[in-house]
Amino acid sequence: MFDHITIQLLMGQLLIGLINGSFYAMLALGLAIIFGLMHVVNFAHGALYMLGAFVALILLNSFGVPYWGALMIAPIVVGAFGIVMERLILKPIQELDHLYSLLATFAAVLIIEGLMRLQFGASGLPYRSPLPGGVNLGFMFLPWYRAWVLVFSLIVCVAVWYLIEKTKLGAYLRAANERSEIVESFGINVPLMKSLTYGLGVALAALGGVLAAPIYQVSPSMGSNLMIVIFAVVVIGGMGSIIGAILTGYLIGIVEGLTKVFYPEGSHLAIFVIMILALILRPQGLFSAAEKSR
């Protein structure tokens, strides 16, 4: 029954899966940072990813700033927007049940998506690839841009993991969110650390958005479609586990690519089947054993 499967198809889908996985990993990483450190489930993550793509588009069309500039500017702009959001809607309710922060970010999605649709319409807008052309790998044609996304996102994931787990700033961020009174008594500005945490996670989402702009079309709903998969990734990987988020992101991308080869109809369902299996067999998350248990 698998007669149609050729090595070209298999390798091609594997590569596409890895590229999708890069986006899953980057977004799940940001979500895991925000959840692991602040205990906020940032439902607006997809919307902020979408904002990143739109900022890149606006920079190009209205200011003539090319892709490489947008790659730097968009995360800063959207990250700053995220910090404002954190101060306005998350800080006032940080002492309450975490359900309220989930709902507050959900409400923010309605507003952000609604405003963007009002301004730009619901249909997708194209963003010209900054790296046209590609290379023939023998089994498939690999566009340069996709190769760039693959390499760059991997570097970003490793760098952020290093920042959080191995540097002094990362230690401050983790400590400020875990034992805020003690850290405050050392003279560290805890509210600033929380804002920075959220800003960092949001900037990652925006960076993902800029990377996605030339591959997928830029549209107001691009974020919520992706968000659904990212939620499943975070549940599978173990909530708040940084390394778990990265690995599960790539894993899910690959599995999705492979199901497209073997059982195309089920490629979207595969993620959720894995999630349900993971919940039954390893309810604490696939990679959470490596993390310190809370």
Added chain:
Amino acid sequence: MTRYVLFAALGIAALAAPFQVYPILLMTILCFVVFAASFNLLLGFAGLLCFGHAMFFGTAAYIAGWLLKNTAITIELAFLAATLAMAVLGYLVGLISARRGGIQFAMITFAIAQFIYFLLLRAPFTGGEDGMQGIPRSALFGVINVSSSFTLYYLILAITVLAIAAVYRIVHSPFGEVLRAIRDNEARVDSLGFNPVQFKILAITLSAGLAGLAGAMKATVFQIATLHDVSWHVSGTIIFMTLLGGLGTLAGPVVGAALVVVLHDYLAHFGEWALIIQGSVFLAVILFMRQGIVGAAKALYRRVVVRS
């Protein structure tokens, strides 16, 4: 005393309403009242945020719709079948998710709801993006004709009253007491010898069944079942309704559902603004009025009474 006067006035208003107001709008409100009441049972009384409650609502609409279209089943049996089917689905969801508290429960139910959404998108009988159309309003008990919106309204009203009464009974039963205790202090309930997970699973089962009843009713009101009813937008709307009305109060879902349905109806001409306004009101409720309208009214009433 005032309470009985209030109930009597509300009852007369509900009976007289379809003479004045478009019955479809009234029935939409009633369907969402039942749906919001089922959601409130979970979040307001058991402290469980089901972030994918639309899966029960929308799936039930398909089940009731399919039964009414393809079999000679009567309308009340279609409602019953959809309710029971969703109770079973709720039980399964509970088995997977009830061990996880708080935020994890929300994310898991969200993801399961998306799973159901994709299943229904692929399923051959749902009509995919077009939805299932032309669902008949079969006769009640096989004899009473409810095909006009005017008569159907009274059936929906009667079922809604029964459903609210059922929620009242559940909440004021020993089982309801245990649920509230779990919400407030799960560890203590566990130490008293109750198994919180089993109580939660039962709560999810009951709530899912009620949400299914609401969805089945909506399928006969609009005579169509669509994927939108299973989407996370509807899951979000039901949270908004319940929160706006007042969590953990019996009147809250009624007030919230009525307000939001009327708001949607009114804002339908404003396109994207509808979403933006809904999001802004939602945010304002979360930030400034978490007790909801009914909760705020109760607090105000208490303050006035205590002062005078």
